[in-house]
Amino acid sequence: MAVRAVRGATQLEEDTREHMLDRVAELVTDVMEANGLEVDDFISIIFTATSDLTSEFPAYAARQLGFSDVPLVCARELEIEGSMPRVVRLMAHVETDLPRSDVTHVYLHGAANLRRDLTRTTSHD
Template identity: 40%
Template sequence: MVRAIRGATTVENNDREEIIEATKEMLETIISENNIKTEDMVSVIFTVTPDLDKVFPAVAARKMGIVDVPLLDMSEPEIDGALKKCIRILMHINSDKQNKDMVHAYLRGATVLRPDLVK
């Protein structure tokens, strides 16, 4: 069955390496907390706020060896009051687990987005 896992993180600066590191941290957390193998991944969608334009977050996934999974990067619309310098993820996986058993990863400044899902 296909399941979806959400997550988000933030960076302090619009910096290539900082974006890659924050994205890797988010991916590693999701993969570890959900015991995901690359072959379980169906697709991964990343979004970034308009103030992040130095690198695609998918670069981090490729650097981690996630090379046979479709990845997509998109820019979010500019929304008044929205969290700045934010990277979001929607990962689709094949899993026998129930939706309630999926562990989502809201890290750094993004914990404010879903305090109900933060450990």
């Protein structure tokens, strides 16, 4: 079993608590499904949010999905001029038998434009 990092991001339409929880839950669930993961496979998750998102901690959505024993942390994304607004990113460290080349990184909604080179994109619009 190897330790791998899985990346992902989603863009919110608006900064509301319910929308934040829905979009982050969707992102975490899609990362799990795309890589055949269960909660017990996760070592930790780092979430970042752009400075225009203040309605809720992204990690709270993962807690609601059952990530009660997984270390989670939230941080502020760098404020780079011209960067995409209302984006939550994640980097999860997981235990998996997948080779690094088979790990699927998940970018949803407008965030799909961030790393088309890295991921198979999914849009739930």
